[in-house]
Amino acid sequence: MSEIVRAPEGTIVIFVLGGPGSGKGTQCNKIVEDFGFVHLSAGDLLREEQRNPNSKDGDLIKSYIKDGQIVPMEITVKLLSKKMQESKSNIFLIDGFPRKLDQAEYFGKNVVEPCLILFLDCDKEVMKQRLLKRGETSGRIDDNIETIEKRFKVFKEESLPVVERYEKEEKVRKIPCNESVDEVYLKIRSIIEGLNK
Numbered sequence: 162m163s164e165i166v167r168a169p170e171g172t173i174v175i176f177v178l179g180g181p182g183s184g185k186g187t188q189c190n191k192i193v194e195d196f197g198f199v200h201l202s203a204g205d206l207l208r209e210e211q212r213n214p215n216s217k218d219g220d221l222i223k224s225y226i227k228d229g230q231i232v233p234m235e236i237t238v239k240l241l242s243k244k245m246q247e248s249k250s251n252i253f254l255i256d257g258f259p260r261k262l263d264q265a266e267y268f269g270k271n272v273v274e275p276c277l278i279l280f281l282d283c284d285k286e287v288m289k290q291r292l293l294k295r296g297e298t299s300g301r302i303d304d305n306i307e308t309i310e311k312r313f314k315v316f317k318e319e320s321l322p323v324v325e326r327y328e329k330e331e332k333v334r335k336i337p338c339n340e341s342v343d344e345v346y347l348k349i350r351s352i353i354e355g356l357n358k
């Protein structure tokens with residue numbers, strides 16, 4: 162696998178953060194349709210790597226995901242950095258990463274600092290119902306009630322401090338996400354349209 166490379170000057174990164182089931186992937190897809198940013202889902206990249214029979218990390222990734230735990234960051238950052246290097250774009254939406262303070266520090270130092278954090282704020286019960294419904298068809302090994310509960314715990318203990326870190330830098334826009342996909346997206350779209358104004 163290629164190595165981690167600092168992003169060129171002028172690269173813009175937006176992190177899309179929020180609990181499991183808050184709607185990160187769904188909203189990123191809508192942003193891509195309207196704005197053409199390149200969407201990188203850390204979870205999707207890890208699942209793709211896990212399925213790659215040539216990967217030496219496949220079994221390790223699978224065991225972390227099944228247990229709702231955070232995969233060692235070097236693996237995730239390498240996958241993200243590789244996709245960024247391969248892309249001709251310079252605007253990236255990174256979804257579901259960083260999930261831990263040390264990942265935020267590491268990515269900022271070695272790849273690029275984000276300019277904006279979209280924080281999708283959703284009630285736990287709403288997220289749980291969405292994930293259980295998604296689990297009926299997703300085939301994901303972590304969309305079951307036992308792993309979902311673990312993911313909520315990891316989110317609260319490990320990932321929320323990342324949002325608090327960026328709040329100190331006034332980079333966070335918090336979006337209430339209990340409403341319908343379209344209602345949530347209207348709020349996100351107006352934030353993005355307001356950038357650079």
Ligand SMILES: Nc1ncnc2c1ncn2[C@@H]1O[C@H](COP(=O)(O)OP(=O)(O)O)[C@@H](O)[C@H]1O
Nearest residue numbers: 180181182183184185186187291295340341342
């Ligand atoms: N605002 C919403 N209202 C109802 N269902 C939603 C909403 N946003 C997403 N979903 C559904 O909830 C599930 C989780 O959404 P997803 O975008 O995969 O979230 P995340 O990437 O944050 O885990 C999906 O099945 C999706 O279709």
Ligand SMILES: O=c1ccn([C@@H]2O[C@H](COP(=O)(O)OP(=O)(O)O)[C@@H](O)[C@H]2O)c(=O)[nH]1
Nearest residue numbers: 181182203204225226229230231232257258
């Ligand atoms: O940067 C990341 C992103 C994801 N994951 C793992 O992948 C799982 C699924 O992440 P994803 O973002 O796809 O889940 P979502 O929050 O979208 O439901 C997580 O629970 C973690 O085990 C990880 O370790 N590091």
Ligand SMILES: [Mg+2]
Nearest residue numbers: 185186204257
């Ligand atoms: Mg997702």
